[in-house]
Amino acid sequence: MAINEAQLTTWSSLGSVQQSAATYQTIRGVLDHKDSAYYPKLYQIFLQGSYGNDTNVWRDSDVDVVMRLTSVYYPDTSSLAPTEKANYDHARLPTDYSWALFKQEVAGWLTKNFGAGVDASGKAIYVPGSGNRRDADVLACAEHRHFITYPAIGNPSYREGIIFWKADGTQIINYPKQHSENCTTKHQNTKSYFKPTVRIFKNIRNRMIEDGRLQEGIAPSYFLEGMLYNVPTNLFGGSYQQTVINCFNHIYGLQDKSQLTCANGIHYLLRHGHSVCWPPDDHNTFMEAFKQFWNDY
Structure with missing residues (x-):
């Protein structure tokens, strides 16, 4: 049987907002301090992830902060x-x-300010929470430019993104600002249904993990946002129940999912062996688990 509207409305709600906002301001204040070694360089600080895109739910913990070097690309x-x-x-x-x-x-400065618990061994620098401050992941990255034209006279044209390397040397290029802008546009075009629908899917994913129906890490929030970004605008609205059914059935029923894109509109959503794409097997696992959870609820 279908999940009722009251439960879906609860799952559509935003998670902690004030605490995450305060965490971001604290981290940002430290990152942007004039005494840091990198302060003379040009850089940008902004939120990404669930808190940056207003799709956070109560189970979300880490606040994702991007620290992008722009004086070097x-x-x-x-x-x-x-x-x-x-x-x-x-x-x-x-x-x-x-x-x-x-x-x-950046890692050295964060360690100096937040202590030995800061861990820079992963792709992002982990800053442990303390008191009311949540855990945070600070992604130190640089500007990436994919040049489209470079005329002898006049300005070149290029696609702007971020770039960083994992500990094993793997290069990652992504487009968080395009992702965020496209999600906001989608939200506006769906009469404010898109982001609450993402939160519903995330809460259902979390319940499936808690119930042992789905393994942690199979359905990251980034890819759920990307999946729902591909659903036609007219399938959102009316009620959360109908919207969720419409969204799921649309994606589930597609014969060819190879052309679906991430919400940034640049990377493909489903591909094997690409760190910025959702492995198709994981996507299928999530969809089948979601179907079973919905029918059993």
């Missing part, structure tokens, strides 16, 4: 014609600063 010139690549090579200036040094300095 890493290029992708593979789309440039040979003459434009030559223009780029001529204009490119050398630099003695790097993402690796930036991450090292």
